[in-house]
Amino acid sequence: MSGHEHERLSAYLDDALAADERAQVAAHLDACGECAARLAELAAVDGAVASVPSEAPPGYFEAFPSRVRARLEPRASARRLPVWTWAAAAALLLAVVAPLTLLRQSDDGSRAPAREIPAAAAAPESAKPQARFEAQAPEPARAEPKADTPPRRPVPARVSPVPQKREPGFASAPAEVDAPAAREPAAPTAAAREEEVAALADRAAMAEAVASGARNQAKASGEAAHDAVAQSTPDEARLARGRAAGSAAGAMAAPKLVTAEAEWQRLDAARPRTPAEWRRLREEWRLFVARDPAGPQADEARVRVIEAGREAWRAGSDPADEARFRQDAADYLEREGALQKERVRGLVR
């Protein structure tokens, strides 16, 4: 190789030589045809390697993203609560404790504290919060849930029963599916699951109709929040405290954000496996949209409805799921102001 620059040509090609070395090679190339040809060949190798297609089997790239997604674990940073949530929690706690204290002080003995009401003497189903909600709902008749819909969670005996009629809102859904007990019981029957999905769909439609009423509901009084806390499961109590804090602080947006974010995280972390679970997730996303159709996350949630619907169809090959998926996609694509039409077209393709 003496007299030629073969070994430095590769680095010269990449502009990886020091300035003085580069100048030496350049001068040599001006005078040496063999090295100039060699340089061209090396460049040709790069071009050839880059031009070779990297093809995959048909359909591979269509399925790959969802395969990766199915393997994603919740991210550690996402599981950590940001600092502001602790501050918000402290404010919420304060807002709940203060009314509770005032309420106890105002008790004249004729009324036992809510926590001590025995289950047997529980309030009837037409509990106060719901009654107020119905009065405010624009379409009370539609807001009436099915009379035969059973409560989905057993109510601990130490607290009053959860009213079957509950306001649609972010406070309700997490408590029903977030608890481990709700996710890992003996497998419900297919019919039960279908009923559950249907109930979710009903609630989504209902919530759409009363979205504005639900916002007014956030102004509920401290007593209503107290009742809700006393009657609810732990998750519901947490969310009810959120509403109470919003009222107490005169800031409606804060609890709404907190609960919406919690609900988003919960739905986003869901990993359905069966068609029925995908259907359930589809309807829960639909309910999410219905609760705040103009909210900042509504557009993405609408796409999630479609995605979950597609997965339900793919998992079970049920024509009804396909029809629902295509209808949801068509509705989205016709929607004025929809932000992700290309993504949805990709799902349909």
Place this chain on the structure above:
Amino acid sequence: MGPDESFLIARARRGDASAFEAIVELHQRRVYGVALRIVRNHGAADDVAQEAFLRAWRSLDRFELGRPFGPWVCRIAANLAVNHVRSPRAREEGLPEGYGETRASGPGPLGTLLDAEATRVLDAAMAELPREQRAVLVMRAVEEMSYAEIAEALGISPGTVMSRLYRARELRPYLGRSAERRKAGA
């Protein structure tokens, strides 16, 4: 990286799996391509590509917003691919029948010269390369990574990158055939 991708990455960092799925969709072909060129069979390339994205997902907090995501995840894939072919389990197989019969979608530097035979010859030449050289060549020629980036991804020195790249580019069987073809056509 466009504003859309920055937005997606920011959401993914907050745990939004859907946003990350969209990112995967954007970069999957590139990542798979890097993996396939190094490991040389679809099954292994699929494993590597999936693992690259999963590691990227777990490491999103360390990813600097505003920087291009594609090269980052490709470096992860290249590193995984090299380690994969180093593993005893890895078995290098020829690419599928007809692999070289489809041209790249865009005209590359040799687009007009690469017919199916030339591609097969190139493939054979690549197969003969030691895997470390092949990885370096793919990372440089396909991904256009700098020596420093390749060195960092593979845990070697820039000087080693330089020498491996020089040897890889010789691709003697391919260059020999190319020279013969040029003479025959002259």
